[in-house]
Amino acid sequence: xxxxxxxxxxxxxxxxxxxxxxxxxxxxxxxxxxxxxxxxxxxxxxxxxxxxxxxxxxxxxxxxxxxxxxxxxxxxxxxxxxxxxxxxxxxxxxxxxxxxxxxxxxxxxxxxxxxxxxxxxxxxxxxxxxxxxxxxxxxxxxxxxxxxxxxxxxxxxxxxxxxxxxxxxxxxxxxxxxxxxxxx
Numbered sequence: 001x002x003x004x005x006x007x008x009x010x011x012x013x014x015x016x017x018x019x020x021x022x023x024x025x026x027x028x029x030x031x032x033x034x035x036x037x038x039x040x041x042x043x044x045x046x047x048x049x050x051x052x053x054x055x056x057x058x059x060x061x062x063x064x065x066x067x068x069x070x071x072x073x074x075x076x077x078x079x080x081x082x083x084x085x086x087x088x089x090x091x092x093x094x095x096x097x098x099x100x101x102x103x104x105x106x107x108x109x110x111x112x113x114x115x116x117x118x119x120x121x122x123x124x125x126x127x128x129x130x131x132x133x134x135x136x137x138x139x140x141x142x143x144x145x146x147x148x149x150x151x152x153x154x155x156x157x158x159x160x161x162x163x164x165x166x167x168x169x170x171x172x173x174x175x176x177x178x179x180x181x182x183x184x
Contacts, residue, residue, distance in 0.1 A: 002163040003049050003057070003175075005108065006040035007101065009128065013075065013153045014039050017092060021130060023146050024090075030136040031090070034129050038172055041094070041128060043105045043158070044112065044120065057160060058176045060115060065107050066158065070180045073097020076150035078143045079127055087138040091127040092147060097155070098126045104158070156180050 009017075018036035025033065046057070074095040081089040094101060105124050113119055130147075160176040 001049055001051070001054055002165065003046040003054055003160065004042055004163060005044045005046070005057075005158065005160050006042045007071075007104075007155050008040045008157060008159055009155075010153055013151065016149075016151055017075075017128065017130065020092075020147055020149070024131065024143065027142070027146075028131070028133075028136055028138065031131040031133050031138075033131045035169060038170065039128055040159075040161075040172075041101060041126065041155070043108055043124075046117075054160075054175070056115060057112075060111055061158070061160060061176050061178055063111055065111055066104075066178060068104055068158070068178075068180045070182055071097050071100045071104070071155040072152070073101065073155060074150050074152045075128060076147065078140070078147035080138075080140060080143075087133050087140065087143075089129055089133070090131045090138065090143055090147075091129050094126040094128070095150060096152075101126045101155070108158075 014036040017039055021033050021036070024031070049057075074097065075092050076095060077093040079091045079093045080087045081091070102124060105126075109119060157180060158178045159174050162173045162175055164171045164173060
């Protein structure tokens with residue numbers, strides 16, 4: 001199974017991001033846009049795992065260290081991978097709340113490492129992928145203006161997903177969900 005762990009976005013935020021995508025689609029038709037229903041904050045990508053290893057992760061997700069308050073954050077603004085040269089990925093940046101998300105990711109990765117999983121190859125960057133690019137010339141300033149917004153949101157869960165690859169795009173099936181606590 002192809003597995004990843006992520007914090008999903010609320011549906012109202014997916015709608016707002018979908019509207020921003022529609023604006024970009026009028027300008028950049030050659031980009032591969034992430035479907036709004038699939039948008040999330042990836043915390044850890046495992047790749048292909050067998051059932052035993054997936055079962056280990058499901059059990060680890062019950063660890064007390066992963067209990068968390070709901071995360072109040074904001075999104076908006078454009079980011080790009082790589083930071084220079086031809087744009088391969090356009091993403092929406094996380095403003096307020098990024099530190100809490102990074103802390104959660106660090107706790108999860110630390111727990112995984114304690115149980116024999118490898119540390120991610122790349123440093124964690126808190127972002128929401130909007131589109132991928134293979135060959136289109138992307139004007140960073142123009143995209144930055146189109147994604148110049150700031151929206152607050154609450155992140156209330158952590159999910160282990162199976163990614164099922166299909167010709168029409170991936171389908172993400174939740175395997176295990178941890179609800180975050182309401183803030184007092």
